[in-house]
Amino acid sequence: MEQITRFFWFCSGANFALLKRTPTESNKYFGIGATVFFTGVLAALAAGYALFTVFQSLVPAIFFGLLWGLMIFNLDRFIVSSMRKRDNAWAEWKLAIPRLVLAVLLALVISKPLELKMFEREINRKLDEKKTEFIAQSKANLAKGFPEIQELEADIDTLKIEVSDAEAFRDQLQKEYDAERFGEKTSGTSGIVGLGTNAKKKEQQLDAAQLALDDLRKRNQIRIDTLEAQIREFMALRQAEFEKQQPGIEGFDGLAARMDALSVLTTESSAMALANIFIMLLFIAIETAPIFVKLISARGPYDELLELHEEKVKLFKGEKWTIAKGESEARVGYFQDTHFYATDLKKEKTNRKNRAETDRELAKWDNDL
Structure with a gap:
């Protein structure tokens, strides 16, 4: 303890x-x-x-x-x-x-x-929602980046519509042929029961329509298979591009993302x-x-003792400072005294020398005169 x-x-x-x-x-x-x-x-x-x-x-x-x-x-x-x-x-x-x-x-x-x-669970849920949005946005952007797929799908739909129209025409002829055989009176039939001249004509038209439908189906199916192969190639390219973006979407789990998710949660x-x-x-x-x-x-008493200790340090510092200042002043005074004394002696010697030289020059001028 x-x-x-x-x-x-x-x-x-x-x-x-x-x-x-x-x-x-x-x-x-x-x-x-x-x-x-x-x-x-x-x-x-x-x-x-x-x-x-x-x-x-x-x-x-x-x-x-x-x-x-x-x-x-x-x-x-x-x-x-x-x-x-x-x-x-x-x-x-x-x-x-x-x-x-x-x-x-x-x-x-x-x-x-x-x-x-x-708030980890709530943040993870919000991040999952954000990842789903990113995936949808990425797929939408990639779909815009591969317009060929939509064009090819439109061509396939056109070919299928052609076959559907041919089937509808064949079915219409089949109904008219049946009505002619059974004597059903319509705007396109005679109303006579049996295989008469009109029924045979209807049969020939039906056989021709069926042959045309079979030929159209075969030709359009070949074209559809070719277009679907091209679509698969473009979809493979689109999937490869999406897989490149997938790690970035899955890695949307950093600190900034979590803080942003928390901000959204607190707002909501x-x-x-x-x-x-x-x-x-x-x-x-x-x-x-x-x-x-x-x-x-x-x-408390601790604060008192701490202040006392600090004040003692300040007093000790003041004492040391006073002593150091006195010693410094003494050294400065001694230096000044000895230095000025030496300077005065030097000045006196210089003055004596100058006076002696001056006296010699004056004596020399007197002799010359």
């Missing part, structure tokens, strides 16, 4: 030596450290899932997820440990506002991948939108909890 306590103290960024001297503060920093730690764990899980949707591989997802979680953990630990309890509450809030903004941004980043995981369903907001608020509360704990908690 002691090791766990020390670990969470470490997570809170507290000083062990000072905490041991203030037992009443132990639980507070234990809770702060636990919150920071589990926030890092949630960040690692969220990043791992998000990266798994990108890489589709477990090893890089685990590695980068742990790296992201450690980074978030270290950042949260720094945010919490850098806050100090002061006597002025407004000054504390002014210093805490940038940290709160950063904590909210981190909460939003952490919550989004976990939202995608929580007010319940999901409300759940999405609550999840974000939950993570914001978790991420900002350590900061608010420090802000709303009273100034």
